[in-house]
Amino acid sequence: MITDHIEDMNRIKRIYAVINGINKAIIRINEKDALMQEICKVITNEGGYLLAWIGVLEPQSGQIKPLYFHGKEEGYLTSIKISNTNSPEGMGPTGRALKSGKHVICHDTATDPLFAPWRDAALARGYRSSISFPIFQEEDRVYAAAIYAGQPYVFEDKEEVDLILSISENISYAMAKIAVDEKLQETTKRLVMLNTAVEHTAASVVITNLEGNIEYVNPAFSRLTGYSYEEAIGKNPRILQTGFTTKEEYTAMWARLSTGNVWSGIFRNKKKNGEFYWEQATISPIKNDNGVVTNYIAVKENITDRKVVEEKLLEEHNFFEQIFDQSISAKILFDQAGQIIRINHKFKEMFEVDGDTMLETSYSVYEDEYCQNNGLSTLIQNIFEEKITVQQEMSIRFEIPGQKREDAVWTKLLVYPIENQEGVVQSVMVEVEDLKALKEAQSRVEAERFFFEQLFMQSHTSMQIFDPEGWTVKINAQLSKLFGVAPENIEGKKHNIFYDQEAIHSGLAAALRKVFDDKIGFEGEFEVDAARATDSSGAVLTNKSKKIYMSVKAFPVFDEEGQLLNVIMEHEDITRRKEDEMKMLQLNADLRDLTNYLQDVREEERKEIAKEIHDELGQNLTVMKMDAIWIAQRLGEGQEDIADRAKNLLKVTDETVLKSRHLYNSLYPQMLNDSGLMDTLHWHAGNYHQITGIRIMVDGVIEESVLDAKTKLALYRAVQESLTNVLRYAKASQVGIELYEADGCINLHIRDN
Incomplete structure (x- = not known):
């Protein structure tokens, strides 16, 4: 009895040692494969069992695949097949344990009929008894453990079995903990990856609460808008609004988001510096585990460059649309079936067709009898096949429903393919020029040319x-x-x-x-x-x-x-005119010589008259003056009348002398020869002022040594005649005379007020 009790105590101690070793391994090891392997090692080393292994059920094949083992294995696990099917391989302890979810004991491998498929291999390695039990489930994968002992009926003690089964609970707990840790690590890893992606993505990311206030923005948002993280947090995205998006569009957006749906659209927003930009936004609700919306996340792509390109493409499209519609040549575009894709205004005008009606019909140029006969149908087909451009003249008419023009038009055609980016001909363009108008224009040009040629020739x-x-x-x-x-x-x-x-x-x-x-x-x-x-x-x-x-x-x-x-x-x-001009010049020269001659004669006569006045009249007046003085001096008292007459005679004589001098100088100014031109002009100005009261100012500097007598006299006569005209016609009170030499010429300026 004492011996049995000691054996029981030792057995229990071994089981507790196994449990203790497994618990320590669970605490120490956080990786599943290492833990499973350590558990197998503890069971054999601490429990004194021959072999311990842990396997997994493969759902597709139904086979149980050993993954971890320790002890006396000697190739046993690779030589046997175990399953959970209803075949003999599925009726062993491990297969039944997985199917039942309970532990299964084989007390004696030598006699248990259900252990027959593995008996020889087990007995060859000394396995006499075993216990199999499910330990945990990982998603759709079920794990089981099996322990083999070297004596039969080792696992008949209920207390030992219960302790062994407690290992299953500890392993299940450990696997659950590892699964949670792995899931947490995976989640953490994914969050780090997600955070890194969000932080480094080129797209702007904005997270708001349910009221629309910003709780997070990524660096791309700050780079694009100019708002830092600190400036954006707590703000409403309306700080970016420009008014481009209407209130109705915002209402529709919130209506969709509030129902838990995703909204996508385009915003034209404004940066912090006031610059406008375009962005494509996708806004999604963020839900918790219970499906309740807690936040909104907006992922936005800057599409400003794309919008610029799109607007440019739209402008170019509209530009070419206008070129097509407003072209002076008629244009018609055919697809590969010969149907009309488009016509322009000139085509409608030339062929008198309704464009809308024409496009709505099933007309095909390949079925048009007139186009078949004149070769246009064949020409279009050839261009689709050969990618060539053809220019030729032909008479055309389209048998199109609604066409009003019935006569054919003699035209010049330019027919060419329209290819896509891959070089495939998508359509064929036919440009039509009405040669009738050209011929008429050519006739008009020819008529005008002939007219102007006649003008030219005649x-x-x-x-x-x-x-x-x-x-x-x-x-x-x-x-x-x-x-x-x-x-x-x-x-x-x-x-x-x-x-x-x-x-x-x-x-x-x-x-x-x-x-x-x-x-x-x-x-x-x-x-x-x-x-x-x-x-x-x-x-x-x-x-x-x-x-x-x-x-x-x-x-x-x-x-x-x-x-x-x-x-x-x-x-x-102009030869005759030139000859006449030369004759006129010669005549003018002759007249000028005659005039100069007559002037010289006149001046000479004046000079002679002046000399006579000076010599004879002057002497006579002097004698008369002396006689008058002599008479006046010899008159006595009582002869006052004769004295008065003598004084009057003396006065008249003085006046006559003065006038004779003036007349003398007028006829020929001797001062020109004696004192020079400028002094003579000054004297004449003073004398003129005394006689007329008109103030005369003479100014100028001239080298008189270069002037001959005729030139001086001519200048003097010009001044003399000008002053006479001033006195007669100008009624001036002041006259300015300026005489100077410039560029080899003598300049005389006379001005009055």
Whole structure:
């Protein structure tokens, strides 16, 4: 009895040692694989069992796969098959334990019929009894443990079995704890990854509470808006509003979010510095484990550059739409089925069709009998296949419902493919030009050309047309007559004005060069000798020797783009006028010489008269004055009447002397010879002031030594005549006379007030 009791005590101590070792391992080890392996080791080492293993049920195959073991295994686990099916391999202790969820004991492996599939392998390794029990479940994976002993009936003691089964509870607790720890670690890892992603993402992330106040913003938000984290927290996102999004749109957004749905849209917001930007926003509700919305998260992408591109593309689209619709050529676009995609206004106008009606029909150019006959259908098909551009003239008419124009139109077609980015022809464009209008325009142009050519050829003025390089393009009949040159000898790259020796010699070529270079017209007169005019090779154009005076007018002609097209030169023969002008000049010179001669004669006569007045009249007046003085001195009392008469005679004599001097100087101012021009003018001004009361100021500096007597006299006479005119007509009280020399000329200015 004492021996049995000691054995029982030892057995219980071993089991408690196993439990204690397993508990220590659970506390020490946080990794599942290591813990499972340690548990198997503790069971065999502390419990004295031969083998302990832990396996998992694979749901797909139903097989139980040993994962961890310790003890005397010797290849046993790799040589056997265990399952939880109804086959013999599933009826063993482990299979039944998993199916029942309870522990199963095999008291003797040698005699237990359900252990037959594994008996030989077990007995070969000394396994005589075993206990199997489920230990824990991990999602859809169920784990079981099996312990093998070296003697039969080891596991018949209920207390030992209960202690062993308590191992299962400890292992389940440990696995649950590890699972929670692993889930927590995974969650923490995911949160760190998520936080890193949010913190480093290029998209703005904003989290608000249910009232819409900001609780979190990521760095991308701060970089985009300019608001720091501290500035944004507690604020409402309305600090970004610009008024672009309407109240109705915000109401619809909150209505969707309040029902737990996600909202997506575009905002045009404003940065802290006032700059506008566009962003694509997706706002989602954040729910807790109970499905209750606690926050809102907005993930927003800056799409400003995309919006700029979209707006640019829209502008370009509208621009090309307008080009298409407002084109002066009729345009029609066909798809691969030959149906009309689009037509422009000019096409509707040319073919008198209703565009909407035309597009709504099932019309196909491939089925149009007229287009089949004239080859347009085939042409369009070829362009789809060969990607070529074709330009040709043809008569076309479209048998389109609602078309009012019944006659065919003779047109010029430009047909070309429209490809997508992959180079696939998506459509074919047909541009139609009505040649009737072109022909009419050409006829009008030809008529105008003929009209102006007749004006040119029949003009009474000789005319010459040059190309931009100076080659004579055309001359009229009057020029041929004037210079005696035939058109065929000068037109068509035969005569260049800049190579013509007479044009160079006369200066005409240099004058025309400015017209060509500066593109401005000019007028001038030139003397040319027709016999010296040469072509581009230097050969004389005519044997007609004739010097001609010409009045020349040249002007440039430009095309629509402002480029020089031609230079037109008009010649007018002014030889007779020039001869008349030279005769007139000679006549004027003769008249001037005659006038000078008559003036000299007149001055000489004045000089002689002045001399006589000075010599004879002066002497007589002097004698008369002396006699009057003598008589006055010898009269006595009672002769007062005679004395008065003598005094009066003396006064009259003085006045006559004064007037004779004035007359003398007027006829010929001797002071010019004696004192010079400036002194004479000063004397004359003073004398004139005494007689008339008009104040005269004389100013000027002149080198009189360079003036001859005639020039001095002419200047004096000019002043004298001007003062006479002032007295007669001006009623002036003041006259200024200025005389000076400048640039080799004598300048005389006389001004009155």
